[in-house]
Amino acid sequence: MKTINPLLCLLFTLVIMSCNEKNNDLEVTILETSANGNKLTEIKPVAKAENSSSVKILPQEEFQTITGFGGSFTESSAYLLNQVSKENRNKVLEAYFGESGAKYSLTRTHMNSCDFSLGNYSYAPVEDDMELEHFSIDEDREDIIPMIKDAMAVSKDGFKIISSPWTAPIWMKDNKKWEGGKLLPKYNDTWALFFSKYIDAYKAEGIDIWGFTVENEPLGNDSNWESMHFSPEEMTSFVTNHLGPRLEADNHDVKILGYDQNREELHKWVDVMYGDETASKYYSGAAVHWYASTYDYFPEALQYAHKKAPNKHLINSEACVDAEVPKWKDDKWYWSKEATDWGFDWAPDDQKHLHPKYAPVNRYARDIIGCLNNYVDGWVDWNMVLDRQGGPNWAENWCVAPVLVDPEKDEVYFTPIYYTLSHFSKYIRPEAKRIGIEVSDEALMATAAKNVDGTIAVILFNEGPEEKVVTLALEDQEVSIKINGQAIQTILIGKSQS
Template identity: 45%
Template sequence: MDAKLIQTIKGTNDRLAEKGMLPFKEKGTKEGPALKITPGERYQTVMGFGGAFTEAAAYTLSQISKEKRMEIIESYFHPVHGLAYSLGRTHIHSCDFSLGNYTYVEDDEELRTFSIERDHQYVIPFIKDAVKTRKENLTILSSPWSPPAWMKTNNEMNNGGKLLPEYQSAWALYYSKYIKAMEEAGIPIWGVTVQNEPDATQIWDSCRYTAEEERDFVRDYLGPTLEKEGLDHKKIVIWDHNRDIAYERAKTVLSDPEAAKYIWGTGIHWYVSEEFENLTKIHNDFPDKHIMFTEGCIEGGVQLGAWHTGERYGRNIIGDLNNWLEGWIDWNLVLNEQGGPNHVGNYCDAPIIVDTKKEQVHYNSSYYYIGHFSKYIKPNAVRIKHEIEHPALQVVAFQNEDDSIVVVVMNEMDEAAQTNLVLEDQACHVDFPSHSISTVVI
């Protein structure tokens, strides 16, 4: 038995670098700290990894040559040469990473003017090229940031506000029309979230719901409307916000059986907190429901060459996966040199940054850190038990459908670490340099 070692190491040129094969030998008695893998103890099945097809990302790609654009798409979606992304996220009309506020209707309470024509300019071609590169459809989750201004208490898409009670039925129908319009355009939608970040008043597109309001909207409007429109097979994801109060929010909604029957699971963002244990609390109380990471990014603009950004990705992915997460979706797939475009100046970083003026493509550390998971942990892989004796190392382990075992190990420390990877009665020695991430494929 042999294992392939792949590493990304700070201060070197190693980026998803194949470091050769590691031989397994009969396990001795004095081998130092052990990392023991137990395939017989199994947990959740994963859907895969992916990122968001924002208008900002799609527009950025339109500003460079076709060759560079396709290079980036292949870097994410090619099943062998890229990160093998299988998931995606779209925004239902505008979000902050759009070129401006927009909706799919005019002031039309019956939604007769509904049209996704705007998305045909940048977003839909981006998704279609990703699918063509992957040679298989993506699992796409779609989220609204705000209802149209005239449906809201503050009469604007930005700065929070709430959905007016008299428009709950029309707003629920809006999701249905979006799903059908996208599918007519050749893009299947797997599911929707109820509201992006419902507990935040943002200066961009936003709308607030209490847990009780979200529960009631799903139970009385969104669930029944999707059912009536023949879309009851589409998934509904609640919360779509931070981990800190995810358990309390999920408990309020999922404890109502009439609401819960429509709900696939809970969506998580990483801002504010790394309380990964809150995911396990949700799983323990509602084991028939699912948990998905729906958004995370590095805030505050572009940080080219930073290493801590990749480590934040690695730490969060490992922490969530070890607490029953099933799917992981990054925020913007690509942004420009400013960390936009963003119509309110809420600039962020992305794993790939394009300098549209110089036509240069920059791959951040986060791109490679994500790849240590997404390239090797395939859709339908099952998390398996690991036990680690080394306090500095962060670990997660999976078994793919082809029975290959994937162990991802991150060392955030300034010192190198070593362990013996133990599987059944055999072991192999592995070195983990400081500030590195490693994938071992057995």
């Protein structure tokens, strides 16, 4: 019998151990945007540290199917892109829709004018045109339609469009004004026909409309700009008896999203929207905005809406840093708790606590992660492009956009908000499934989704100032990651989508 060399045994054991360790290493691509200057910067894993935080991915737990992420085609944004050089116009469109950019997959635009228009207009300007014989989208041909078409040309995978009216033509309203008022009942059928004609007109331009919200902010905006008021019962009656049947009769396969305002009122609306079988038939889901608070994403309201109708969409259709003139080429401001919103000055006393100062990046990261973890399947930002004033806006309702331009100097500024949004839109793709995740550290926020190509995207947010080491585990594999203070990361498992 041959004697086994002990040294060979030891060597064999070490090789096996080494192989096992290698097999247990989770292969990842880590991209970070942070207050220290990283902008979707790739960073490497680190050595395992004692007392590290743990994040465990649970792919067997599946939740909502993702519809998409993106921003909005407003007349203001489209107009500004017509004012800069072709080079910068193409640069912005590539940044939002191209393979090297954010790859936006879900967008929004306005029907008729809104505050982020150059002025008030309607596609049906002729009074008492009951059959809308004079309906025309000519107002959109100079700016909005060319921007959408150019984005379509850049986008490899395409994107969905949600269209929202801020108001019906003023001749259909009881107050005959752009701001406030209600739709007169005698125009219910004409207003429903308006939606159908809009779909046909855009389709003739080669643009498909994926969905509608029935009315932007039906609770109103204190008559500061275009609006039209509905109660939950009034909107549901209009959808059930007029809009839904009209779109159905005209063979339009389009989503109808109800509500479309702040989340704290959501439960009242879904109770009515999904209150009976007929109403629920026409609603594809609900849309919400984030303006009720600068820090609270209202998880209870989102959970309530999901439980009320688990198979329907829940989409954040609008969000922005409002009531602020943008800071130009000042990345630090976007990471600093200096921004205020409308509620900082104007909220009633019992709601003041919901509107403290905040850091714009923090608000975006918190809200999107919080929404995803509470069944929201789509998240849409407001204007894609604004100028240094935060307009143009005929109502002087200045806001911030992820990309700012100076048409006079032909300059473009990609704010940290742009990179924050890209962490989601670029790597969590349509039809992905949100999956389970466990986080040991309450100071970290995280969400995860599995794409149809098998890749898993984990979004990790560290709002605090101190860097952290995190052990990320998937089944029997793990990897150690360092996340800087004030940072958001996308961690890709599987083939990189960058």
